[in-house]
Amino acid sequence: MKRAAKAAGVGLPSALIADLRAATSPDRVRVDPLERAIYGRDASLCVGDEPAVVVFPVTPEEVAEVVRACNRHGRPFVARGSGTGLAGNAVPLGEPVVIVTTKLNKVLSVDAGERVAWVQPGVLNLDLSRHTAALGLHYAPDPSSQQVCTIGGNVATNSGGPHCLAYGVTNAHVLALKVVLPDGSLAQLGGLDPEPAGYDLRGVFVGSEGMLGIATEIAVRLMPDPPEVATLLLDFMDVSAGASTVSDVIAGGLVPAAMEMMDANAVKVVEAFVHAGYPTDAAAVLLVECEGLPAGVKASVDLITETGQRNGARTVRLAADDVERDLLWKGRKAAFGAVARLAPDYYLHDTVVPRTRLVEVLEKVYEISARHNLTVVNVFHAGDGNLHPLLAFDSRTEGVMDSVHAAGEEIVLASLAAGGVLSGEHGIGIEKRDLMGHLFSQADLAAQDRLRACFDPDGLANPSKVLPSPSGCGDLRPQVKVPAGAWV
Ligand SMILES: Cc1cc2nc3c(=O)[nH]c(=O)nc-3n(C[C@H](O)[C@H](O)[C@H](O)COP(=O)(O)OP(=O)(O)OC[C@H]3O[C@@H](n4cnc5c(N)ncnc54)[C@H](O)[C@@H]3O)c2cc1C
Incomplete structure (x- = not known):
């Protein structure tokens, strides 16, 4: 009933829509039911509300104007990149305005000497490395979704990827952020100096899942392409032998660029999809990459081979060239899609x-x-x-x-x-919000909420994510109720 009325345009916030059109342009403010439904989902199974409106700003100033309009109308808003989040991070709750950043997609500057690039949030992760390839530089965090996810989304979820083992997750690669705060004001967090003065608000913002404002310009660290790369595939007849190899290599003093494992089900489904020569009778395969100066890479390959064999590796295959390396990685990176088989x-x-x-x-x-x-x-x-x-x-x-x-x-x-944590890289979003109490005390959660309230006292930025409700600590602001049947 509610949906039918909305479909006919009844009940839409017309004054807000008029302000958003004035802040951007009429063709970039979308209220069509189909578009609202599409922007109501991300890549997770989480279901929230449909957005009231979907807006596509093209400049940081437009983002700020849109946020100010939301403030005037008391309307929550949700920043959205490509919508590849896997924890319902960008799934709207409370019929917000969804602010899509994908049209802010320029690499603004590259300083090859300082190895720093300023980018807009809608730049796709892989596009940045493509952009800097001719300079022998790349952006190290490489989520498996890197062909489609945005740097803004990576910042907000503190994304990881296979090569983050050696180089650290997104937080280690973001130097400064220009942001639109939840009240529509502009601020820069962090800086290009090695040790910027003041509190590390940049670090607070990275991983904040759109709840502390919207990043509109991001300064990222670029890494030099390694002179030598070696990629190995080891296969094992039981999973524990593979896992012991991982522990032993690191205990042996070597942190490879990447160490990825796939179990028997994964190997079978991936091999049928990419035909990379993965051994389909193995219990597990380990994909390991070493990079650096040639002598160091050779020593690393020897250590990994020896450690794998000591743990019972059946075969150790060294990729002969870039084509074979790309094929082995294609298997790993396409694994989730291959599961459709x-x-x-x-x-x-x-x-x-x-x-x-x-x-x-x-x-x-x-x-x-x-x-x-x-x-x-x-x-x-x-x-x-x-x-x-x-x-x-x-x-x-x-x-x-x-x-x-x-x-x-x-x-x-x-x-x-087992002493673990709720998320390695996808964030908390809606998905794990109500499990936060298993990891954090009430005092921990209240501290996090007070920090959030410093940025966003009115609770307009991506409300009802990450922090559970009720917390029992008395001072958490009311959360939008997750609708019944919040999962498909
Ligand atoms: C097949 C597949 C593989 C994946 N592999 C990985 C992986 O290896 N590693 C990994 O970490 N993740 C992975 N992901 C998850 C996802 O790709 C990442 O979380 C990614 O960072 C999300 O980027 P996005 O542009 O799609 O952001 P969205 O999903 O649109 O948004 C994610 C969050 O960021 C916020 N946000 C977006 N833009 C901004 C902005 N400019 N300012 C403030 N907040 C913003 C949103 O509000 C939301 O909370 C994978 C997803 C898929 C579907």
Whole structure:
């Protein structure tokens, strides 16, 4: 009923829409029901409300004007990049204005000497490295979604990727941010100096999931392309041998650029998709990359080979050239998409456990999935203990969603019980908001909420994400209620 009225244009906030049109241009303020429905979802299974309006600013000034209009009308707003978030981070709650940043997509400047680029938030992650390739520079954080996700979204979720093992996640690569604060004012957080004065508000903003304002310009660190790269594929007849290799290599004093693991289900489904020569009878494969000066890379390859063989690696394959390397990586990076060969839907989890407890938690993941009658595929950043159990299912099967969510919650709690944390890289969003109390005390949560309130006293920026409600600590502001059936 509500939806039908909205579809006919009844009940839309016409005064707000007029202000947004004046702040941008009429063709970039969208109220069409289909568009509102599309921008009501991200890549997760989370369902919230439809946005009241979707706006596409093209300059930071327009972003600020849009935010000011939202303030005048007391209307929440949600920043959105490409919508590839996997925790419902950009899923609207409370019928907000969705502010899409994808048209702010310019690389503004590149200082090759200082290895710094200023970019707009809608620049796609991989496009930045393509832009700087001729200079022998690249942007190191490489989420598997890097062909489509935005740098703004990466900043807001503090994204990781395979090569973050050696180089650190997004936070280590963001030097400064120009932001529109939730009241519509402009501020710069951080700076290009090695040690900017004052509190590290840049660090506070990175990973804040759109709740402290909207980044409109981002200064990122660029890395020199390594002179030598070696990519190895090791395969094992049991998962624990692969996991022990990961621990032993790092304990041996070597942190490779990347250490990614795939279990038997993942290898089978990926190989059928990319034909990279992954051994489909293996219990696990380990993809390891070393980079640096040639002598160092050779020593690293020798150490990894020897450690893998000591742990029972059946074969150790060294990519002969860039073509083979790209093919091996294509398998890893396309793994989530390849799961469509198993089932039409998947639910991807993201927890971190101490590396030494990887095998124990993986065994628990297999047990939980089997008990709920679900297929699980494991593709994960083994080097930093970041698990990605992926439950494959067909949502048309009656009752399957209850199993998927029950299994998912058990997997998260098993990771916490092993000394892990709720998320390695996808963030909290709506998905894990109500699990925050398992990791943080009431005092911790209240401290986080007070910080948020300093930026956003009226609670307009991406409301009702990350911090659970009710907290019991008395001073959390009311949250928008997650609608019943907030999952598909
Ligand atoms: C197949 C697949 C693979 C993935 N692999 C990885 C991976 O390896 N590593 C990883 O970390 N993630 C991964 N992700 C998750 C996702 O791609 C990342 O979280 C990414 O950073 C989201 O970027 P986005 O542009 O899509 O942001 P969105 O999903 O649009 O938004 C994400 C959050 O950022 C906020 N936001 C967006 N732009 C801004 C801005 N300018 N200012 C302030 N807040 C903003 C939004 O409000 C929201 O809270 C994967 C997703 C998919 C679908």
